[in-house]
Amino acid sequence: MSSSTLWKRIWKHKLFYLFMLPGIIWFFLFSYVPLYGIQVAFRDYTFVGGFTGSPWAGLKYFKQFFDYYQSTDIIRNTIIISLMKLIIGFPMPIILAILLNEIRNLKFKKTVQTLSYLPYFISWIVVVTLMQRLFATYGGPVNDLLSSMSVEPIQFLYNTSWFYEVIIGSDVWKNIGWNSIIYMAAIAGIDQQLYEAAKIDGAGRFRLIWHVTLPGIRNVAVILFILATGSLMSAGFEQLLLLNGPSTAAIGSVLDVHVITQGIQQGRLSYAAAVGLFQSLIALVLIVTVNRIARKVSDVSLF
Incomplete structure (x- = not known):
C-alpha cells in the first residue's frame, strides 16, 4: 500500500482516528516518554547530576541484584504466584461470562453482574481491611462459624499454610x-443464527456452549492470554505488600515489592530501575514467544 493511499484511508476514517x-x-x-x-x-544516579549528569555504571546494579542472596527466592516467588x-484466575472470567449468558432472568442477571463488578473498584487497602475483620482468628465471623461447628480457629492471614489460597x-x-x-x-457479538442452527440439530445447553459460545470467544481469549503472559514477572504490588508479612516472607517476597522498597524507601533508584528493567525485558520475551x-x-496473534 502506497503512502498516498494510506493517508487517503486515514482521512476517510478521520473521525475514528480522532476518537x-x-x-x-x-x-x-505515560508509556513512551x-x-x-x-x-x-545504567548510571550511578543522583538528584544533583540528573539523567545526563550522573556517571555511567554499566551493568553494576544488575550484578548487584543477581548477587543478592534473596534474588533467586524473589524471582521464584514472583513466578509461582503469577503462574x-x-x-x-484466567479461566474464571470466561466461566462467569458463560454462566451469566445462560441466565434468562434479566433482573437477577443484572444484580449478579453488578455485584461481581463492584470489588474491582475497591482498593486493596479496603479489601485487606475487610479480610482482616472477616478472617480474624478470634472474633472474626468466619472463625466464629467454624467454632460453632466445633472446629478450631484457623489463622488464614499471614500463615504459610493458607498464603496462596488467600492471595489467589x-x-x-x-x-x-x-x-x-x-x-x-x-x-453478545456471536451470530444468533448459529445457536438456532445448533438447536435445530438437537444441541442442548452444554453443547451450545461447547460448539458455539467457546469457539465464538476463542480469538478474544487467545489475545487476552497473550497479554496476560506479560505479567508473569509482576505478581501485584499492593496485594502482596499488604498480605505478606514476616511469617510469610519466604514465599511472599516478590519483585514488585522489592523494587518499591529499594527504590522509594531506601533511595536506591538505579538499583530499582535495573530490577524493573529486568522485569520488563522478561515480560517482552514472554509476550513475543x-x-x-x-x-x-x-492463527491468532497480536502481531
Whole structure:
C-alpha cells in the first residue's frame, strides 16, 4: 500500500482516528516518554547530576541484584504466584461470562453482574481491611462459624499454610467481574443464527456452549492470554505488600515489592530501575514467544 493511499484511508476514517487520539496521546506521554529514564539503570544516579549528569555504571546494579542472596527466592516467588493467578484466575472470567449468558432472568442477571463488578473498584487497602475483620482468628465471623461447628480457629492471614489460597482467592474475587466484561461483549457479538442452527440439530445447553459460545470467544481469549503472559514477572504490588508479612516472607517476597522498597524507601533508584528493567525485558520475551506460539497453533496473534 502506497503512502498516498494510506493517508487517503486515514482521512476517510478521520473521525475514528480522532476518537483514538486521546488514547494515543496518553500512551505516548505515560508509556513512551518515560522510556528516556531507562538509562537510570545504567548510571550511578543522583538528584544533583540528573539523567545526563550522573556517571555511567554499566551493568553494576544488575550484578548487584543477581548477587543478592534473596534474588533467586524473589524471582521464584514472583513466578509461582503469577503462574497460579494466570492458571486459576484466567479461566474464571470466561466461566462467569458463560454462566451469566445462560441466565434468562434479566433482573437477577443484572444484580449478579453488578455485584461481581463492584470489588474491582475497591482498593486493596479496603479489601485487606475487610479480610482482616472477616478472617480474624478470634472474633472474626468466619472463625466464629467454624467454632460453632466445633472446629478450631484457623489463622488464614499471614500463615504459610493458607498464603496462596488467600492471595489467589482475593485476586479472583476482586477482578473476575471486571475481566468478564470483554467476554460478555464477545458472546453478545456471536451470530444468533448459529445457536438456532445448533438447536435445530438437537444441541442442548452444554453443547451450545461447547460448539458455539467457546469457539465464538476463542480469538478474544487467545489475545487476552497473550497479554496476560506479560505479567508473569509482576505478581501485584499492593496485594502482596499488604498480605505478606514476616511469617510469610519466604514465599511472599516478590519483585514488585522489592523494587518499591529499594527504590522509594531506601533511595536506591538505579538499583530499582535495573530490577524493573529486568522485569520488563522478561515480560517482552514472554509476550513475543507466546504470541509466536499462538500464531502457529491458532492463527491468532497480536502481531
